Amino acid sequence: xxxxxxxxxxxxxxxxxxxxxxxxxxxxxxxxxxxxxxxxxxxxxxxxxxxxxxxxxxxxxxxxxxxxxxxxxxxxxxxxxxxxxxxxxxxxxxxxxxxxxxxxxxxxxxxxxxxxxxxxxxxxxxxxxxxxxxxxxxxxxxxxxxxxxxxxxxxxxxxxxxxxxxxxxxxxxxxxxxxxxxxxxxxxxxxxxxxxxxxxxxxxxxxxxxxxxxxxxxxxxxxxxxxxxxxxxxxxxxxxxxxxxxxxxxxxxxxxxxxxxxxxxxxxxxxxxxxxxxxxxxxxxxxxxxxxxxxxxxxxxxxxxxxxxxxxxxxxxxxxxxxxxxxxxxxxxxxxxxxxxxxxxxxxxxxxxxxxxxxxxxxxxxxxxxxxxxxxxxxxxxxxxxxxxxxxxxxxxxxxxxxxxxxxxxxxxxxxxxxxxxxxxxxxxxxxxxxxxxxxxxxxxxxx
Amino acid sequence: xxxxxxxxxxxxxxxxxxxxxxxxxxxxxxxxxxxxxxxxxxxxxxxxxxxxxxxxxxxxxxxxxxxxxxxxxxxxxxxxxxxxxxxxxxxxxxxxxxxxxxxxxxxxxxxxxxxxxxxxxxxxxxxxxxxx
Numbered sequence: 001x002x003x004x005x006x007x008x009x010x011x012x013x014x015x016x017x018x019x020x021x022x023x024x025x026x027x028x029x030x031x032x033x034x035x036x037x038x039x040x041x042x043x044x045x046x047x048x049x050x051x052x053x054x055x056x057x058x059x060x061x062x063x064x065x066x067x068x069x070x071x072x073x074x075x076x077x078x079x080x081x082x083x084x085x086x087x088x089x090x091x092x093x094x095x096x097x098x099x100x101x102x103x104x105x106x107x108x109x110x111x112x113x114x115x116x117x118x119x120x121x122x123x124x125x126x127x128x129x130x131x132x133x134x135x136x137x138x139x140x141x142x143x144x145x146x147x148x149x150x151x152x153x154x155x156x157x158x159x160x161x162x163x164x165x166x167x168x169x170x171x172x173x174x175x176x177x178x179x180x181x182x183x184x185x186x187x188x189x190x191x192x193x194x195x196x197x198x199x200x201x202x203x204x205x206x207x208x209x210x211x212x213x214x215x216x217x218x219x220x221x222x223x224x225x226x227x228x229x230x231x232x233x234x235x236x237x238x239x240x241x242x243x244x245x246x247x248x249x250x251x252x253x254x255x256x257x258x259x260x261x262x263x264x265x266x267x268x269x270x271x272x273x274x275x276x277x278x279x280x281x282x283x284x285x286x287x288x289x290x291x292x293x294x295x296x297x298x299x300x301x302x303x304x305x306x307x308x309x310x311x312x313x314x315x316x317x318x319x320x321x322x323x324x325x326x327x328x329x330x331x332x333x334x335x336x337x338x339x340x341x342x343x344x345x346x347x348x349x350x351x352x353x354x355x356x357x358x359x360x361x362x363x364x365x366x367x368x369x370x371x372x373x374x375x376x377x378x379x380x381x382x383x384x385x386x387x388x389x390x391x392x393x394x395x396x397x398x399x400x401x402x403x404x405x406x407x408x409x410x411x412x413x414x415x416x417x418x419x420x421x422x423x424x425x426x427x428x429x430x431x432x433x434x435x436x437x438x439x440x441x442x443x444x445x446x447x448x
Numbered sequence: 449x450x451x452x453x454x455x456x457x458x459x460x461x462x463x464x465x466x467x468x469x470x471x472x473x474x475x476x477x478x479x480x481x482x483x484x485x486x487x488x489x490x491x492x493x494x495x496x497x498x499x500x501x502x503x504x505x506x507x508x509x510x511x512x513x514x515x516x517x518x519x520x521x522x523x524x525x526x527x528x529x530x531x532x533x534x535x536x537x538x539x540x541x542x543x544x545x546x547x548x549x550x551x552x553x554x555x556x557x558x559x560x561x562x563x564x565x566x567x568x569x570x571x572x573x574x575x576x577x578x579x580x
Contacts, residue, residue, distance in 0.1 A: 014551045105506045105546040112551075143490045144502070144547050146560040184449055185489035187545060201449055203487040262508040262550035269551045304507055304546075334550065336508050350510055354545055360487075 014269035060131035067242035068254035073227030104303035106334030124231035302331025305412035307419030355413035366410030385432035497540030508550035
């Protein structure tokens with residue numbers, strides 16, 4: 001994309017500094033110079049990589065396995081188990097591909113991590129590369145992330161100069177390299193096989209699995225794909241040991257994670273939380289609760305693909321199991337909060353437009369169903385709907401779900417409709433049948 | 449895709465000729481190159497303004513007034529809807545999906561940088577600076 005001018009400074013950090021009870025990832029965030037190699041090394045940066053390079057790769061995989069770390073990209077799969085899927089080296093190339101295509105609506109934590117501590121991310125990537133016996137890592141970063149791209153590129157250049165990247169990092173006979181690749185605006189690239197297609201310079205349409213990327217990934221070679229936050233957590237685990245890490249979180253969902261909290265709250269930000277704290281803590285304490293005179297109405301606990309929950313469920317905890325029991329999911333940690341001035345039919349419409357627009361067009365239910373749902377909700381919003389449209393909408397959302405497509409994008413569109421209609425049936429009813437919107441009165445009163 | 453970037457940087461948007469040239473340079477079928485270009489939203493197939501305001505209107509920004517900001521920006525550059533280029537050729541707006549800076553909503557990307565906590569005044573100032 002040509003030469004970039006110097007980036008203006010990032011906005012003031014909005015996050016958990018001084019507020020969270022536990023800082024594993026964000027401990028030094030906000031320190032001046034943390035983004036430079038020198039600054040990062042002041043806090044023991046790359047000592048963990050040096051230690052890891054002297055260990056057995058399998059011991060590293062086992063350590064991550066016993067830490068219970070789960071992927072932070074959205075699916076929540078056990079990271080160590082994924083590392084273990086990589087077949088034994090056969091002498092040919094194998095890759096670590098880093099998913100920095102953060103595009104799930106409401107999610108900004110990977111950007112926050114990169115902008116604060118790019119070297120922490122790179123150290124995690126290099127440890128992972130050695131653990132799965134890869135020499136080449138690729139960072140696939142979304143094209144809109146100009147500043148994070150620049151910061152990672154600068155950090156990689158520093159590592160090359162310091163010979164931490166190159167043929168003999170820390171004198172060990174194990175060549176390591178990291179390359180960057182920029183996306184070009186497609187949500188679907190967050191899906192791992194679509195990302196690989198895009199990395200290979202093609203239209204980003206998901207592949208059918210098997211074969212899984214561990215067997216046939218980038219350029220048909222064994223490939224490990226992990227999210228930025230997942231890899232940024234790895235140095236802490238290897239440095240302090242899995243036994244320390246499992247002291248945080250719940251039994252099935254260990255550690256801390258970063259939640260990006262946005263919407264109708266007083267102090268939006270990216271907050272590091274111990275997994276298992278309730279959303280009341282996140283929304284009412286960390287994020288400062290609703291605006292003066294307003295009430296929280298609903299929240300999406302893990303990005304727009306996580307089913308919306310009513311405010312009465314803010315007692316649910318942040319671990320994957322509790323959220324699944326509440327019929328939602330932990331997802332990517334993007335918590336969006338809406339207050340009582342929000343019309344749930346409007347939010348449904350906006351999110352459906354997103355899923356319809358971002359559908360890659362490969363699978364029919366998602367390509368056709370997404371747009372059909374958009375048209376149906378548009379009709380209801382315009383006051384031209386009827387009870388039949390509600391029934392139709394219900395059938396469309398069911399048709400989008402349950403693995404009818406190669407990836408989860410179609411399911412997510414179905415969940416948007418299903419959860420909103422399930423928790424806020426009266427709002428859909430009044431729009432479709434009585435052609436009114438009670439929220440408009442709340443809004444009028446709020447602005448009066 | 450990096451080759452298409454170079455072409456787009458040069459012409460401003462991807463003309464059929466530019467895509468054909470990229471295809472020849474890389475020994476690819478022009479139809480294949482066009483297929484890739486049309487898939488990604490950051491490749492422009494129509495003329496765009498010199499300064500593009502990529503305005504996020506997805507949920508987190510929408511909840512904090514993104515649609516008012518979009519309407520204001522369109523009015524400020526003198527177009528009736530997103531996609532049109534201002535009469536002086538300097539500006540165009542584009543409604544985009546979540547840009548991953550939700551704690552600073554509403555926000556936009558302009559000239560390879562993010563601009564946070566948008567207000568009508570901030571948008572006016574950013575546009576004014578670029579008019580010179």
